[in-house]
Amino acid sequence: MAQSPETILIASDHAGFELKEKLEAELLSLGYAVLDLGPDSDASIDYADFAHPLAQRVSSGASQRGILLCGTGLGMSYTANRYPHVRAAIAWTPEIAALAREHNDANVLVLPARFVGDDDGRAILNAWLDTPFAGGRHARRVAKIERDEHREEDSRSHSMNDPHD
Numbered sequence: 299m300a301q302s303p304e305t306i307l308i309a310s311d312h313a314g315f316e317l318k319e320k321l322e323a324e325l326l327s328l329g330y331a332v333l334d335l336g337p338d339s340d341a342s343i344d345y346a347d348f349a350h351p352l353a354q355r356v357s358s359g360a361s362q363r364g365i366l367l368c369g370t371g372l373g374m375s376y377t378a379n380r381y382p383h384v385r386a387a388i389a390w391t392p393e394i395a396a397l398a399r400e401h402n403d404a405n406v407l408v409l410p411a412r413f414v415g416d417d418d419g420r421a422i423l424n425a426w427l428d429t430p431f432a433g434g435r436h437a438r439r440v441a442k443i444e445r446d447e448h449r450e451e452d453s454r455s456h457s458m459n460d461p462h463d
Contacts, residue, residue: 302331303329303330303331304330304331304362304363305330305331305332305333305361306325306330306331306332306333306361306363306364306365307332307333307335307352307355307356307361307363307364307365308321308322308325308332308333308334308335308352308364308365308366308367309334309335309336309337309348309349309351309352309364309365309366309367310336310337310345310348310366310367310368310374310411311337311343311344311345311348311367311368311369311373311374312337312339312340312341312342312343313367313368313369313411313412314366314367314368314369314374314409314411315337315339315340315367316340316411317367317409317411317414317416317419318334318365318367318411320416320419320420321365321367321409321419321420321423322334324420324423324424325423328424328427330427333361335348335351335352336348345368345373345374345377346373346377348366348374349366349373349374349377349378350377352364352366352378352406353377353378353379353380353381353384353386353406354381356378356381356383356384356405356406357381357382357383357384359383362405363405363406363407364378364405364406364407365406365407365408365409365423366378366386366406366407366408366409367408367409367410367411368408368410368411369410369411369412370410370412370413371388371390371408371409371410371411372388372410374386374408375387375388375408378406378408382444383405383444384405384406385398385402385403385404385405385406385440385443386404386405386406386407386408387402387404387406387407387408388408388409388410389407389408389409389422389425389426390409390410390413390414390418390422391418391422392418392421392422392424392425393425394422395407395422395423395425395426395429396425396426396428396429398426399425399426399429399430399431400429400430400431400432400436401432401436401439402436402439402440403431403436403437403440404426407422407423407426409422409423
């Protein structure tokens with residue numbers, strides 16, 4: 299029985315819409331299934347409305363990987379990285395995309411659509427798709443991102459130093 303293709307989530311805001319459509323076509327040509335979470339046009343919208351659903355699916359494990367696009371990539375990455383287990387990386391070159399996968403196990407690729415052309419966007423996408431996570435010392439570092447005790451220690455140390463508590 300043939301294995302079904304990996305489904306890649308994709309979403310953008312209005313600034314990333316045109317490149318999103320081109321990257322979706324690239325994904326399909328490479329044999330991936332694509333779940334387009336919107337938008338359906340380049341009409342002005344709020345990036346967070348499209349970043350949250352994608353990040354929720356990756357965070358829960360319902361999807362393994364996703365792609366977000368907005369003008370600078372910043373708003374989408376800020377939103378996505380608020381979710382546990384999401385490692386959203388802004389990449390503006392193929393080298394950055396490859397290192398984001400290799401060293402940081404980035405499971406969400408964020409493209410700054412106003413600063414990346416179509417050919418560069420495809421090259422960035424392919425570098426991210428083709429690069430495996432290196433593991434090893436990088437796995438230890440990535441695991442530290444998810445450690446809740448660091449958050450607890452930080453909140454305790456902040457409250458101990460806050461004269462308003």
